[in-house]
């Protein structure tokens with residue numbers, strides 16, 4: 001890896017199967033970026049401990065996320081594909097950054113408030129300092145760009161604040177990382193029930209996973225909420241209908257999209273047909289990826305080697321940064 005290319009960093013938690021939101025919000029950009037940038041992509045196993053303290057399934061989940069990333073087109077020869085817990089320098093930087101993060105700002109984070117609501121029985125300090133750990137992951141490689149979905153916008157803003165605070169107090173070490181998406185706007189893949197986004201943890205029947213079998217994909221799409229159709233030409237689409245069009249724009253051909261837009265605008269849309277078409281386009285999109293994941297998963301030795309090589313690359317970059325950090329902080333006695 002050369003020092004000339006801009007540096008990119010991102011991560012995905014091994015808390016469940018990857019879904020279309022992960023694919024279009026994150027992985028699709030990773031794949032495009034791997035030729036142009038110096039890339040660090042990690043499986044965020046430490047982050048998953050904030051909400052999933054039971055580690056009995058963790059190993060399988062880490063291997064699955066790795067296989068899913070590779071099946072979607074990430075090339076472990078081009079990027080550092082690694083596991084967060086293998087890069088011990090992260091914990092040290094996290095510690096220093098915690099001294100620069102204020103309780104008030106952490107408590108205001110939307111994802112923290114969401115998680116408090118979802119897991120009232122386990123409001124741990126790791127959950128509160130999640131954005132600090134995430135900042136450590138990113139700036140450990142002095143990354144400039146972070147390909148993430150819209151749900152991560154606030155965390156990125158916090159990462160910029162922490163990096164800025166460090167630079168201001170101890171000296172300019174870190175770029176202030178920016179969220180990155182090739183389409184300029186950050187992607188939000190909506191859930192099929194018309195509320196919120198596709199997600200690993202909420203309403204799994206409204207989320208399409210890369211591991212879903214063809215019939216399950218069809219079943220989920222056919223259940224998407226619709227109504228009896230518009231009654232006036234060119235009327236504004238309700239959110240849940242706009243969501244179905246949005247999903248179609250991700251996987252269907254221009255021709256198909258234009259046809260259903262035209263039908264909608266002329267009040268002769270048949271949502272049953274639209275969903276059938278969307279279901280088949282989803283099957284064509286997902287099934288080759290699902291088969292590839294299963295093939296890669298069957299070779300554990302290969303995945304272990306990928307992780308080891310990835311960790312070597314990531315630790316080299318992390319060690320160089322930590323040397324600068326300790327010097328800047330005056331911890332070099």
Ligand code: AMP
Nearest residue numbers: 013021022025026148149188189197198
């Ligand atoms: P997570 O599954 O929360 O670890 O998220 C991994 C990556 O997927 C992050 O970059 C998220 O921004 C992205 N992501 C997750 N869900 C969605 C969604 N429904 N739409 C767009 N991006 C998403």
